[in-house]
Amino acid sequence: MRLSIYWVDVEGGGATLIVTPAGESVLVDTGLDNPRDPARIAKLAKDVAGLKQIDHLVVTHFDIDHHGGAAELSKLIPIRRVYDPGVERPKPEPMYVKYLAWRKSVPYTVLKPGDTIPLRQAEGGPKLSLTCLAAAQQFIAPGPEHKPSPIPASELPEYPVDNSENRESIVLLLRYGNFEFYDGADLTGRLEGKLVHPVNLVGEVDVYQVTHHGLDLSNNPVLVRSLAPTVTVMNNGDRKGCGPKTRAALKATPSIQANYQLHKNLAPNADNTPDELIANFDKEAACTKANHIELHVAPDAASYTLRIPATGHERAFRSK
Ligand SMILES: [Zn+2]
Numbered sequence: 497m498r499l500s501i502y503w504v505d506v507e508g509g510g511a512t513l514i515v516t517p518a519g520e521s522v523l524v525d526t527g528l529d530n531p532r533d534p535a536r537i538a539k540l541a542k543d544v545a546g547l548k549q550i551d552h553l554v555v556t557h558f559d560i561d562h563h564g565g566a567a568e569l570s571k572l573i574p575i576r577r578v579y580d581p582g583v584e585r586p587k588p589e590p591m592y593v594k595y596l597a598w599r600k601s602v603p604y605t606v607l608k609p610g611d612t613i614p615l616r617q618a619e620g621g622p623k624l625s626l627t628c629l630a631a632a633q634q635f636i637a638p639g640p641e642h643k644p645s646p647i648p649a650s651e652l653p654e655y656p657v658d659n660s661e662n663r664e665s666i667v668l669l670l671r672y673g674n675f676e677f678y679d680g681a682d683l684t685g686r687l688e689g690k691l692v693h694p695v696n697l698v699g700e701v702d703v704y705q706v707t708h709h710g711l712d713l714s715n716n717p718v719l720v721r722s723l724a725p726t727v728t729v730m731n732n733g734d735r736k737g738c739g740p741k742t743r744a745a746l747k748a749t750p751s752i753q754a755n756y757q758l759h760k761n762l763a764p765n766a767d768n769t770p771d772e773l774i775a776n777f778d779k780e781a782a783c784t785k786a787n788h789i790e791l792h793v794a795p796d797a798a799s800y801t802l803r804i805p806a807t808g809h810e811r812a813f814r815s816k
Contacts, residue, residue, distance in 0.1 A: 497618065499672045499793040501703075504540050505758050505776055505786040506533040508709050508733025509561030512679060513537070514626070514670060515545050517618035517795070522552040522626060523575075524668065524679055526565035529591050534565040536786050538572035544788070549573060552613050553602075555580040556666040556681030560591045567598035575602055579613070581632040581664045582606030607666055609636040622673025622797040629698060630667035630683065630691060638695045645693045645722060652693055652718050655685035662708065663687055669698060673797025674815040676700075678723055680707040685716040692722035699723075702800065702815050703791065706730035706746070710737030710757075717745040724751040726813050727802060729789055730769075734762045734780045743767045754811060756789055756802060775804045 497517045504511040506527030514522040521541065527533025541547045553575050555563045569575065578599055585592050607613075613626040629636045665681035678701045680688065688707065691697050704725035708714035710732045728746055732738045738761035746755050755769040759776045768774065775787040787806035793815075794800060803810045 498795055499624070499675070499797075500545065501677060501791040502540055502545060503729055503731055503758055503789040504537050505783070505788055506536060506561070506565075507780045507783065508731070508736035508759070509533060509564070510556065510681065510709075510731055511537050511565070512705060512731070513541060513545060515547065516615055516624055517621050518616040520551045520615055521545070521547050521549070522554065522613060522615075523550045524554045525556055525562040525681070526553070526569050528561055529564035529568060529594070531568070534568040534572055537565065537569055540788055541573055547573070550575045551577065553578045554607065554613070554666060554668065555595070557581060557661045557664045558585045558592050558595070559661045559682065562681070563595045564591050567594055570598065570602070577603045577605065579605045579607040579666075581666050583632045583664050585661065607631050609634050621795060623671070625671045627669050627671070628666055629669050630665070630687070632664050633687065635691060636697055638697060641699070642695050642697050643699075645696050647693065647718055647721065649693065652689045653685065653716060655689070655713070655716070658684040658686060658713070660684070662713070667691065669701070672793055675702050675793050675797045675800060677703045677705070678725070679705045680714070682708040682714060684708070684713045688714060688716040688719040692719050696722050700816060701725050702727065702813070704728045706742065708737070709733065710739055710742045712739035712741040715742040715745050717748065720745045720749050724749065726751060726816065727754050727756065728752060729756040730758065732757055732759050732761060734759050734778070734783070737761070738766055738768065740767060753813065754802065758789060772807070772809055775806060
């Protein structure tokens, strides 16, 4: 088997599915608690990825577009273990209470910076790891592999102090040989700056999941430049995300060869990526096909392919 990543269309929520070469699965976030999102995730997991269970579910933070679908999803496909940042949401809202009640029924781990999700290695293949770089406003300790940022501090944009759930986001780095994928969930700009400055605690990556659905509270241009991705994938909705500052940051990053979007942003004057890199063009209410984007890494991890099966789009990239 090969390493694959699937971005499920949950209309501007989060639901990223990783399937390892050993056949294990890691789902990062679960969309909303409507019947729609859990059904879409389960359908993709079973029918497209060929899974019988979700081995590891990472709930990056307690906003409903990330944890909302967990309890309902577990009725459609078994979930074997759940991870989250472990912080308490100050004001419990009904969906969070439902999530906490469900979490009691599953083996549960608080994910801390430096922790890795235990994944089986495929025999003879490149080394695979999935590491937590940040959670609950804490970062991984700098090590010899982390380089000082060459970007002057004066270039760090200012962001307001963030008191929302987003700041608690779990940030994940998936490594498979030379291939690296960054999923920053909904981490906001101030903390994104600290993650790569004065020391770059991430390094350069191949694929950047555009943070926070492409909202301008996130996607600090210094983070994007520091990660220097080749490909980006935005889990936006028909109106959510695809912010002008985010788009500007992506377009100003010379390493980027292709910016994918789950949805075309239908707001007047929205700045979208070229149509061939978009999976869905309908309004949310009419978006019944919910086309996904998928990525497959070659067995030697030297290259990878992005695909939009619904449109037939396919493009190959070299790993760094
Ligand atoms: Zn979100």
